Amino acid sequence: MAERITPRSQDYSQWYVDIVLKAKLADYAPVKGCMVVRPRGYALWERIQSVLDAMFKETGHSNAYFPLLIPESFLKREAEHVEGFAPELAVVTHAGGEKLEEPLVVRPTSETIIWSMYKKWVQSYRDLPLLINQWANVVRWEKRTRLFLRTTEFLWQEGHTAHATEAEAAEETLRMLGVYRRFAEEFLALPVLAGLKSDSEKFAGAVRTYSIEGMMQDRRALQAGTSHFLGQNFAKAFDVAFQTKEGGLDFVWATSWGVSWRLLGALIMTHSDDKGLVLPPAVAPTEVVVVPIYKNDTKDKVVEFARGFHRRLREHLRAEIDDDDANSPGWKFSEWELLGVPVRVEVGPRDIDAGKVVLARRDTGEKISVDAASAPERIRELLAEIQTSLFERARSFRDKNTFKAESFEELKAIFDGEGGFVEAGWCGAVECEAGIKEATKATIRALPLDSPGASGSCVSCGKQAVVRAVFARAY
């Protein structure tokens, strides 16, 4: 039997850890807070990477690579940036058997080193825009860590763009937020709320931070991607000025944006169940697995048929076959369910005689007997149905757990209960935001982009609201 997973209803955090470990996505590393990504987890990350990378290239970006080590003084040039990151920095003070003249920071993010290079590369408006993305690891010394969601070292991508005008940079910030939203919804089947962060939640060094927020099955929010409008802050810190079209001199306008392997955590907590992983077909490393079912006297016939069928599937789909003799069909079914393969094809001797195969859906458990000849086409349709149905299920769960609160009592009652996303008026005061966090542990996740604007009163102090905010407890 496959190893038992703690049910979600019993202990949601333990359920999550069980899935990560037992579906062989990742394992704990010798250094606390670090994580080893195993082949099944890495294959999933590679799918995410390849889809996103194509989307970045479609929107005009190129990949480059900048060094892991950054002179400590660089971080100090942007006051808010260093203040925000200082507590999480890992610093190299010794190397090559000697104490270094200047300590080197292991990058927590790359704005500073990239802007030090942009100074060399940008002189005139003709050098702009610069649209660069980097796939890399970063290190942030976190006190409380959790597999994929918060680890000391993690893999991500960070886009860093430079523009001649404020309007162009502002447009780029929202364009990339849109790319993230489309990726989350169309590929991860994860409905997201896109919005602006409050000042207390924005990126250190940004003028404005936008994010996409998904709702997990325990009704907590997970920030799945961020896009920052950096204004001229980093250009000023690194003296990146350029000659404008009109012959004047101006500082360059900047954006940065990133998503990380946190997305794997989002995927797990949005779709998976007590049997294991449930993966949206669009990012599943294996879309379909063929499992032959036989006894000694039918083995040759069934395995030969299953292998031929697998070869046909492989022409258009990411398909595997499990013809390992060591395990029973029942064991294999649980194992592939644990690993989250969206469709399982069962082939037995009687099916072959009837010209049929059985398709089993991972998301609903439903089984359908179909003609073997037309099965590949039917599987493709089924994968598309699963993709849509996972998204719809997640969206209806989120909508059912999204509320409006008109008073502090209403808001508090929701968070004293099961929680969720709570939309409420906010006056913009930091004290009101902090007070709500203190009382409920909920923070402002986003000021929604499609919000109709302020109406009513602040849910905390009762004064006129200036904006609608969405509150939630978050990962």
Ligand SMILES: [Zn+2]
């Ligand atoms: Zn207020």
